[in-house]
Amino acid sequence: MALGGEESEQRRRFAESLRHADVSIEELWLRYFTLGxxxxxxxxxxxxxxxxxxxxxxxxxxxxxxxxxxxELYSGATRAPYSQPLDDPDEAGDEPGDGPGQEPGDGPxxxxxxx
Numbered sequence: 001m002a003l004g005g006e007e008s009e010q011r012r013r014f015a016e017s018l019r020h021a022d023v024s025i026e027e028l029w030l031r032y033f034t035l036g037x038x039x040x041x042x043x044x045x046x047x048x049x050x051x052x053x054x055x056x057x058x059x060x061x062x063x064x065x066x067x068x069x070x071x072e073l074y075s076g077a078t079r080a081p082y083s084q085p086l087d088d089p090d091e092a093g094d095e096p097g098d099g100p101g102q103e104p105g106d107g108p109x110x111x112x113x114x115x
Contacts, residue, residue, distance in 0.1 A: 020077035031065035056083035
């Protein structure tokens with residue numbers, strides 16, 4: 001399975017960050033698996049080398065595992081990217097408590113007399 005353009009760029013930037021992490025593939029996979037990753041170690045290694053594609057959620061869990069390692073090292077290296085930035089204005093509301101996919105103000109109703 002070939003990597004799509006967006007996934008290919010994410011994988012390339014992931015590989016750049018990985019070079020600074022001082023972590024083996026086995027240790028990275030264990031961190032990924034501990035966070036809930038579903039791919040096997042072989043699949044993770046194949047993804048890192050660009051041989052297979054992974055679903056966006058699995059790529060994000062892998063990026064998070066790598067970013068945690070970079071944080072432990074207090075590394076100034078660029079962090080591994082996620083498939084969709086958390087601060088994407090199309091995915092988040094404008095008010096606190098608004099989650100992805102909600103319109104601003106769709107959060108829990110507030111009692112005007114409370115607080």
